[in-house]
Amino acid sequence: MRSSIARLLLASLSAACAANVAHATPSAELISTAADRGAIAVTVYNDDLALVKERRKLTLPAGPVRLSLREVSARMRPETALLQAASGRPLTLIEQNFDFDLLTPQKLLDKYVGREVTVIRTNPASGAETREKASVLATTQGTVLRFADRIETGVPGRLAFDGVPGNLRDRPTLSVLLESAGGAQTLELSYLSGGLSWQADYVAELDGGGRQLDLNGWVTLTNSSGTTFENAALQLVAGQVNRVRPVARAYLAKPEAVAMAAPAPAPREEALLDYHLYSFDRPTTLADNQTKQLALLSAARVPVEREYLLAGADYYYMGRYDVLGEKLKPAVFVIFQNRGGQLGKPLPAGVVRVYARDSQGAAQFVGEDRIAHTAKNETVRLRLGEAFDISAERRQTSYKRITERSAETAYAIRLRNAKPEAVTVKVQETLPGDWEIVQQTQKHVKESSRGAVWNVTVPAEGSATLEYTARVKW
Template sequence: MKRIVLPLLAAAVLGTTFLLAHESVAPAKAADPDRESVAVTVYNGNLGLVRDRRRLGLRTGSMRLPFPGVSAQIDPTSVAFRALAHPSDVDVLEQNYEFDLLTPEALLAKYVGEDVVLYVTRDDREVAVPARLLSVQGGTVYQIGDSIALNPPGRVVLPALKGDLTPLPTLVWTLGSRHAGEEPVEVSYLTGGLDWKADYVATLSGDDRTLELGGWVTLENTSGATYEEAKLKLVAGDINRAPREEDEQKRARMMDMATDAASAPEFEERAFYEYHLYDLPRPTTIRNNQKKQIRLLQAGGVATERLYLLEGAPWYYTQPYGGEQGRRVGVYQEFRNARHDGLGMALPAGTVRLYKADRDGTIQLIGEDRIDHTPRDERVRLKVGEAFDVVADRRQTEFKVVDSGHVYEEAFEIVLRNHKDADIVVQVLEPLPGEWRMIDHTHRFEKAGAFSVRFEVPVPKGGETRLAYRVRIEI
């Protein structure tokens, strides 16, 4: 009789294959049909669409067809089966998803309350000890003679496989066929455990007027399946999904790292409905528990400019406000996603890390920011950090309630100090709540929106500039 051996304290993966029996419906000829191709589309937000083409042998009448190797996080309600050569002659009568997987823990649990054999070491030799398995909850409990043993050392031997455990997540169909012979089929389904993100590396030139931008896609597969030589597509955009009754529990997994060569072909990008599709023009293997990086884009000589920005807050305008001293001024780099600048490709959301070489040529990180999905010809603004040598003092010089509770007139003064060795221009962005009217101002301004104004304030090197304005606000 074949025996199954398990360590007591360490889980070992069993590779035994099951033959699934059924009383009234005979199994199909090919229990593991040959895969012809697989295509994987990965969306933002832990969602993938798998299209799996295989060839299987059919005969006329009813048959039971196991379809192993599907994702462990498959949504069974999304599965679609299609016969490609004779679609009108093959009907799906019943579908089941078998996910009671063959593991040491699951197999051992089938023997609770039954006799097994323990092998323990005594006097430097292994001795067989009959035992009864009482529990596997939080460890193992055995009855050995009149004693109870908790997590005893050694290994346990089971007489046989037991139960309907399956080595891999498996779809099982009951088919009715009016055609006999080889039949190509396509199975498609949605699955969790597939996700991707974009990351960018931008390197500023010495004069800060151009940058080189490289983009990489990081694809993560924790779906429980490997997709060999898959046709890979990525969808960027926020698709709407129906609410689910409960969120799936995420399992912790070890992640391997695999990086494609830098000379690999880049993704081909195109519009698709209200989203953007990125198509890898070569097959790639997406292994389970793997992170894979593939180049998305590479562009040089992208025109950019540095911006200094000081932002106010709406609450300044509805109450007396004492002011703030030594406020930091934000530093930004901005560029246009345009073809004439070497870009012009829809940029998926992701993190941009900005680098610059110091005086001896060593590349240093100067900041990072996250961008949203950015269409072509739109501007990209990256916050690099806070300027060390540019500070601002802000104070409210007058506050008057014109009409109690909703009309205010007030004045503000902002002093900008520049300790750098070069002249700069600071943008001061003031959010004005409600209806507003500018009564007086020392610098020109423009409406940045219905409820905001922007001042462009030149500040000389080693000097300071005073910006003052008076505004009436009705809320």
């Protein structure tokens, strides 16, 4: 009876060991390349982040399979990778490895430390080649080789290798060990990746009178992920998503190529929680180490206002200053409303470059400014630079300390205009603490709790002076 039980236990143990061996020993590696992709979609965020989703059609053997998915992003965040069956029977994932140690001559030599290579020398006189075996001892600060009768440093010729180690890939590869029921299947892989980012770039052209502008927006996409995404369905997310920052990693080389796309229909825009999503109807190819531009929006004859702004600072009111006066230049702004007509949609953050036509009809660059993410119906203010023909002189005419934490200050601001037409200069003063204007030659507007504004008209080729006294408590 005991011998029967022992034989039964031994048979069960042998079967279990055989099953474990079967599970631990997958069939030969199955390699999937970009040619197996049936579809790919890329959602790009502003801050060096993208969500990649792709489907690959494969025929898997039954049982344990070592599947190597090549041509994934070299900047993949492997902890975010998700592989699942989109059609066919479900898969059982056992482990996955992200191989981003890519093949280079130096990396190949490093992997052969402790192994043999063939050293090939060419006789410069006869051209005859000789071959000799050597072991690689070190590669850290130069190559050290052990021959049968000596040790040499450096590489005295060409090196021939028996093969490429399995852990050294010529393309970024996600290697997955899985259990499959076998047969034709469509697998879906999704992951987050760095190396992909986008920004908006705008070109604005003012008309001759500076009263209207034509605005064209472009999406500028940069791909330095280490792989190419061909015919990808592209979506862009505008807004700053919160991310847990990983430990800093080396950044890949900056893009070298620049491709300008032809004008195309604007993408579809929709709200996505508290962000905005832009979807392009036409697939596009995002080549590695490339910057690509795609049309974002176009609006013609947008009404604009020009503003000359002379802005002050709160420290002007807390002490005595140079009575000789301070020479200043007003800033020039172009202002328009993001509403109605061909606008009235969220504008992603980016740089707006402004051009104006000269008397010969040629467009000339007149300034640029960066806008933040701008919602529908908000005001866009573009600072172009400083006015050439308008100048100002600020002079403190009196200062009186009332208490330890209060004072009364008077200023005279003289504005000069060399233009052949009258202009209005917006004088914007920032005042500290509690304040009041106790005397003024022109009535101010209280724009906020810390700001007083005077809109001063300056005649053509003339001047105007604003005088006021402010009492402040801090």
